Amino acid sequence: MIKAVLVALADRNPEITNEHLDELAFLAETAGIETKQQFVQRLETPDVRTFVGKGKLAEITAFVVNHEIENVIFDDDLSPSQLRNLEKELNTPERPVKVRVYDRSLLILDIFSMRAQTAQARAQVELAMNQYLLPRLTRLWTHLERQRGGTGTRGGAGEREIETDRRNIRYRISLLKDELEKIDKQRKTQRKSRSNIVRVALVGYTNVGKSTLMNLLSKSAVKAENKLFATVDATVRKVVIGDIPFLLSDTVGFIRKLPHHLIESFKSTLDEVRESDILLHVVDVAHPFHDNQIEVVKNTLTELGAGNITTILVLNKMDLLEKNDQSVPGDELKGYYRQHGFEKVVFISAEKKENIKELKRILFEEVKRKHLMIYPNYVAGTEFVFSE
Template sequence: MQYNSAEEKNEKKAVLVAIITQNQNEEKVNEYLDELAFLTSTLGAKTIKRFTQRLEKPDVRSFIGKGKLEEINAYAQAEKADWVVFDDDLTPSQLRNLEKELKVKIYDRSLLILDIFLNRAQTAQAKTQVELARNQYLLPRLTRMWTHLERQRGGTATRGGAGEKEIETDKRIIRNTITKLKERLAKIEKQSRTQRKSRGKIVRVAIVGYTNVGKSTLMTRLSKSDILAENKLFATVDSTVRKVNFEDIPFLLSDTVGFIRKLPTHLIESFKSTLDEIREADILIHVVDVSHPTLDDHISVVNQTLTDIDAGDKPTLLVFNKVDLLEEEEEISVEEKIKNLKNTYWNKEQNDVVFISATNKENIEELKNKLRKLVEAKHFTIFPNYLKNTYY
């Protein structure tokens, strides 16, 4: 096999696995696997094969049936796969059994997302949040194949029956680490709350949305500052806050971590302080990738997550981004698609709707005008006499 670069040579090879059930049909499973492949790519691995199996429910022992497991094992060994990635969470016993059978690194969706967050986190707060979530997730799932604690326990080599003692040592290390991380996070969160209070009564706007819909690019357009924007899931993990002025009306604009289906519970719990940027916002900008085939599902996931964190009733500007990626079809033109979406979501959600391309700066001024009206309305409830004669 020829490699074009050192990076390609070092790229991991991954096999993806999912089950088809009554609650998760084949079409939905393929959609989830597309997303899982994108997640896997984000963490640095190339998907070389997908396996699916129809089951009423996951196999208690190994998630998938014995025959399918043997098929996956034969393929993984023949192709020298590095990872086998499951689209649903695995129980501790399933993980142990799968590692024993397949003898490669096993990921489930939650651990994959946690590792992506671990690589993406930049601030002390985000790093601590992710480390806490990851340790809480790994604690019941430790097996002898995990070696990430070797340095902490002294790197002593153990053989045979010492393996169980080694796992217990690892568990003790993780419990102590969790305690320390919780203490560290409590101090950081206290500082964050103090910082948020010190911002005064200025209007606060938070950009929310599914991951990889263009939130960071939009943040750059609105705040005129350089924000990391990549075509990868979870390019942004840390919240970014910028002060913006629209015709002398100031407000704070924050870019937040993207939502995703099956987001690990531990991660939501650990990221509560980051999600406070959303909870404490006066206005939300909900960004949607209008070109994505399952945008309705993305909207539902975001709306449900907002409801779960008690932020579902805030004034919201619904922004359909990436109109430059919409394509004509035989039955319907791009203009008709946009018109139908606008009518649908205006009637359904009763909130402002705007269609833009953050990358091409298309309709950005229309977005700014709609946002300015929302910010003004909130601003003048806080400061009734502020610049009133300028506008009325």
């Protein structure tokens, strides 16, 4: 495995600093990178030139040299010049290993490009990657890009080659935008033809169990695994509960500081969320900072223009709570979430198939309400019996 050290800014709360570092290590692991050491920078404002201060940089450099580390990963985004300066400082001719500097956005972009399956997702990731790279082309950078078999940039020796690279990237960006526009048009037509059916979208932080729940409710086989961003593509399935059909969609999860370019280029995939009638906001209730994750998801939804959609809060992985002997989820906790603006709250375990009947009941009520708006003459005449 490739080795890395992580660098994060200290939060006032050391537990939060640790959580940020753990999440970054999980991201790195997902990208196939092993974390060897973590560094915390206690600075009010990051250094303009190198993000970390002189002393910290010397400390990091010493460790990187002694342990032949290939990657230094920052939890925050670095400006193009910070990135350049850091790569210069960490790489001297006498070093046996080339050190590569990642910031959070690049790491997430890398994972997305590993995951993307459909033509649409691949074009979206490549667009975001090119937009990220454009202002960051340097001699060293292009060289490293070539080394890792990179993203379409050609290594070159001089400013002129870099200028050529820039032109190529700009050209590629415009091609990708055209391609995505075409795909988007087709998708819009598809979505229009489905306007007579209620649409439900699974949303939530990454790795909370959205795909597991998708598979359970729709009996499909979306990949679910203990990795961040297992799902990058969008999947839509028809589901029937009671006697009412609706469309259920599963798509990319959110994370704190999701790269802006990614959100931008994934806009059309995320239309699936924005145009939904109901959101199932899935939460990993066993995660110690799931409240923060809920906030991140809420803010991202607002940013996408999906902040006002009817939402059911699905507190998943309750089996882990029981296992850890933490407070058994009850009405008290539900009350807490209601205070935070969630009217519909349900605890489930998608993996252990616990309380799914209750989720289906709540979901059915909401689907029925929306269905009646499309078909006012629909008569719900039967008592519906749900099976688990």
